[in-house]
Amino acid sequence: MDGNGRWAEQKGKIRVFGHKAGVKTVRQCVNYAAKQGVEALTLFAFSSENWKRPKEEVSTLMELFMMVLNSEVKKLHKNNIKLCILGDVRGFSTTLQDKIAKSEALTAKNTGLVLNIAANYGGRWHIAEAAKELAKKVQQGEMAASDIDESVLDQQIASWPLTDVDLMIRTGGEQRISNFLLWQLAYAELFFTDTLWPDFNEQCFADAIASFSHRERRYGHTSAQVQASKQG
Numbered sequence: 001m002d003g004n005g006r007w008a009e010q011k012g013k014i015r016v017f018g019h020k021a022g023v024k025t026v027r028q029c030v031n032y033a034a035k036q037g038v039e040a041l042t043l044f045a046f047s048s049e050n051w052k053r054p055k056e057e058v059s060t061l062m063e064l065f066m067m068v069l070n071s072e073v074k075k076l077h078k079n080n081i082k083l084c085i086l087g088d089v090r091g092f093s094t095t096l097q098d099k100i101a102k103s104e105a106l107t108a109k110n111t112g113l114v115l116n117i118a119a120n121y122g123g124r125w126h127i128a129e130a131a132k133e134l135a136k137k138v139q140q141g142e143m144a145a146s147d148i149d150e151s152v153l154d155q156q157i158a159s160w161p162l163t164d165v166d167l168m169i170r171t172g173g174e175q176r177i178s179n180f181l182l183w184q185l186a187y188a189e190l191f192f193t194d195t196l197w198p199d200f201n202e203q204c205f206a207d208a209i210a211s212f213s214h215r216e217r218r219y220g221h222t223s224a225q226v227q228a229s230k231q232g
């Protein structure tokens, strides 16, 4: 979700105005994803590097996070959406941590869209956490170091309700991953748009999905093999 600050600056407003406008887009996209039957939607809300921003911007983002949880979680629950916060939540205030835990608990049994909010999240951090957990298992004699392979690491990383990503959309014109879901993006289709996040809407989301549906996902195979397996 990139481009909030620039969107506000273009309108002669302070950056925070853009973050507030971005919340509306979040609401729209969550509803759209739920309506379309998307299994999981993961939004990169706050990276572990975003703490480096000006203090006032960081504290407004935290307030906004709290406000959104307060105002939206009941609606999410009503719509059968399961909310998960992905990231090192220990970096947040205890009030926010408490709110996060309660919000997750309320929606834990919901069976509709899984809505992951990546907050204080970094892709490298996530992989390192999984490595640490596996190291503990080895230390406790539950497994041998030689048992660790891609699928074991994958299962460990997927202890959060998030597996391989099909489509990654980045708004705001930059064409990079910025330490998002590094492991899960291995075979993702990437979609970059210049549209700034507050201007992104259902139509933009639909365009991204349409682009995705025209891609041929080969996973290392040849195009002929993929076509043959579709026919067979």
Ligand code: IPE
Pocket: 001, 002, 003, 004, 005, 006, 007, 019, 045, 046, 047, 050, 061, 172, 197
């Ligand atoms: C993304 O918008 C939102 C967050 C990181 C919270 P930015 O704040 O990065 O907006 P730009 O890139 O400065 O326009």
Ligand code: MG
Pocket: 002, 003, 172
């Ligand atoms: Mg940005």
